Amino acid sequence: MRILAIGDIHGCHRALAALLDAVAPQPDDLLVTLGDYVDRGPDSRGVLDHLIALHAQGQLLPLRGNHDLMMVEARQRHAPDGMWLACGGLQTLLSYGISAAEDPDLSAVPEEHWMFLEEDCLDYYETDQHIFVHASLDPDLPLPDQPQYLLFWEKLCEPRPHVSGKTVICGHTKQRSGQPLNLGHHICIDTGAYAGGWLTCLDVASGRLWQANQHGEQRTGWLEDDELM
Numbered sequence: 545m546r547i548l549a550i551g552d553i554h555g556c557h558r559a560l561a562a563l564l565d566a567v568a569p570q571p572d573d574l575l576v577t578l579g580d581y582v583d584r585g586p587d588s589r590g591v592l593d594h595l596i597a598l599h600a601q602g603q604l605l606p607l608r609g610n611h612d613l614m615m616v617e618a619r620q621r622h623a624p625d626g627m628w629l630a631c632g633g634l635q636t637l638l639s640y641g642i643s644a645a646e647d648p649d650l651s652a653v654p655e656e657h658w659m660f661l662e663e664d665c666l667d668y669y670e671t672d673q674h675i676f677v678h679a680s681l682d683p684d685l686p687l688p689d690q691p692q693y694l695l696f697w698e699k700l701c702e703p704r705p706h707v708s709g710k711t712v713i714c715g716h717t718k719q720r721s722g723q724p725l726n727l728g729h730h731i732c733i734d735t736g737a738y739a740g741g742w743l744t745c746l747d748v749a750s751g752r753l754w755q756a757n758q759h760g761e762q763r764t765g766w767l768e769d770d771e772l773m
Contacts, residue, residue, distance in 0.1 A: 546573045549676060551724075551733035551744045552609065552715040553577070555585025555635060559743040560594060562756035566764065567745050569603060576669055578715040579609025579678035579696075581661075583632025584738040585758070589639040592657045599664055608665035609678040609716065610696040616661050619650050632738075667695055674748055675706060679716035683707060705729035713748060724753065726767055 548567060553560050569575060581595060582588035598604040615636060618624040624633050624644070634644045640652045668687050669676040680698035681690050683706050700717040706729070715734035719725050722741050725732040735755065737743035742755040742763075751767035 546570070546750075547671065547674070547748050548573055548575050549713045549733060549746045549748055550575060550577045551735060552580040552718075552737065553585070553591050553743060554580055554583055554611070554632065554738035555588040555591055555639065556737040556743055556758050557585070557587035557590035557594060558760060559737050559756045559758050560591055562760045562762055563743050563745055563754060566754045566756060566762045571603070573603065575604045576676050576713075577604065577606045578676065578713070578733070579607045579665070580611045580715065580734075581606075581609070582615050582636045583611040583628075584635055585632075586635060587639050588636040589657075592660060596656055596660050599660065605669055606660070606665045607669060607676060607678050608661065608667065608696070612661050612665060613696060616658070619653075619658060624648055624650075667692075670710070673710055675708065675710045675712045677712065677714050679714060681706065681712065700725070700730065700732055703727065703730045711748075713746070722755075724767060731767070 575598060581591050595604060595606060599606060611632060614628040618628050629644060637644050637648055642648050642652050670687055677695055679696050680694050680700055682694055683704040706712055712730045714732050717732050718734050718736045719732060720736060722735050724735060724744055733744040733746050735742045735744045742757050745754045753767060754764050756762045
């Protein structure tokens, strides 16, 4: 069984479809998506439809990111706020055919999408060798004691190894080079899919990488390689 981590998708459904086509997940593989499924890119609705189908097949373990939280909070307030709209919520609303004019109606978002974001997504995931989080964590605290701000919002800034000794796999901190950041104890695979970059999938055991972009282009390589081919 492979454990395949996928970085921040941000509404880039075309890149997601091309990436999964390249990776060709097998029935016994586990896909761990690191959150930020919505906002910024053009098709958040399509991304959620695709992920919900994978989750129904028992092949997907989804984490939640800060953008997913902002969308849920907009529903709880019964109205989007300016921060969410400015951070990509506008594109998300448009993918559902919702005008961002006065008093947008979030009832157009299917209930199964809300259930996925609110109930199916997890705050973190842990295996014998790896910790999967969206953003970051406190290196000295066990996972149940981690502050929510760190899990969803904190950028990587000279992170220290976690007390567990496990490798942290995360997203959130965009790698403008298009290459994952490999610090040994932390591996960040947000490679800027929505900003003209790449969507990355990492086989956490072997270090093999697959990437795809919104043009449908694909490339592959290895985590320690200087260059993907």
